[in-house]
Amino acid sequence: MIVKLLVRGMLVGLIAGLLAAAFAYTVGEPRIDQAIALEEAAAAASPAGSHSHEAAEPAEHSHDDGEELVSRNGQRFGLFLALALYGLAVGGLFALAYAAVRGRVGPASEPALAITLAAAAFTAIVLVPFVKYPANPPAVGDPETIDQRTVLYLVAVAIGILAVAAGTATYRYVSQSEPWLRWLAAGAAVLVPVAAAWILLPKINEVPKGFPADLLWDFRIASIGTQAVFWLGVGALFAFAARKRSPV
Structure with missing residues (x-):
């Protein structure tokens, strides 16, 4: 039944999301802390830094003691929560896509x-x-261009999905040809x-001058690594479940 497959996909997505969150917490969070420290140092060194900080203080703090509205520990908890919810949603969609293409x-x-479907999704949606x-860490990117960057990123996602769909359709169209020709055409x-x-x-290149290249590189590796762990988890866990389950 499709409901059983959907529940299985959501459970797989949840586990994969938590695995990705653990990777992001271990590998990505230290880079974010370094980027935030650079951002704060640049703001403090700015001539208007002191004035800007005073003006922003009521919005950035929730108590008179100077405590931030959302602490770094709260943000880390939010990382696990967000990726768990993301995993639930994407796992369900993955199960529906799996049911649609199976056979x-x-x-x-x-x-x-x-595994093939997970790899195709990673290629189209992430790679x-x-x-x-x-991806860019804090302190990189102009806030005034965020709408433009968001639209361009979504366009790139759409192109990735269409490209993978075109490759799949081409592979099917030349299915009577030699295997090497099918893969070449696809x-x-x-x-x-x-x-x-x-x-x-x-x-778009908004990396400020003097920003450490190694920190930028490490952050980007951690970012795509988080997605790789997620999709690897989805593919491997779903494959394991499919190996043992009875036909749906």
């Missing part, structure tokens, strides 16, 4: 199909946008729109 597209083996618009169908987007979409 129609991809490997005949259900565990292999789960393609990341190549053009990688790869070209994915890479051509991605390359066109790379060339045509505007470049």
Whole structure:
């Protein structure tokens, strides 16, 4: 039954989300702390830093003792909560997509199909946008361009999804050809729109001068690593469940 498959997907997504949160907490949070320290140091060194801090103080604090509205510990808890909820939602959608393509597209083996679908989702939703618009830590990015950056990122996600769909359709269309020709045609169908987007979409580089390159690199690796852990968890856990379950 589809309900059973949906529940299984949500449970898998929840576990994968918690695994990704543990990775982000261990690898990503120290980089965020370093970036916040740089941001605070730059604000303090700014000529208007003292005045800006005084003006912003009522909005940034919830008590008279200077305690921040959301502490770093609260933000870390929010990281686990957000990724758990994200996992629930994405796991459910993954289960629906799995049910839609099972027996129609991809490997005949259900565990292999789960891993292939997770890899395709990671490529379309994470990897393609990341190549053009990688994640940035605090202190990087102009607040006035956030709307533009959000729209461009969503466009990149849409292009990634369409590119993977085009590759899948091409693979099916040339299914009677030699295996190497099918994979070559499917790869070209994915890479051509991605390359066109790379060339045509505007470049955004708002990294301030003097920002440590190693910190930027480490943060971006932690960011895509978190998503890789999530999708690896979804694919592997769903494949394990599919291996043992009876037909739905």
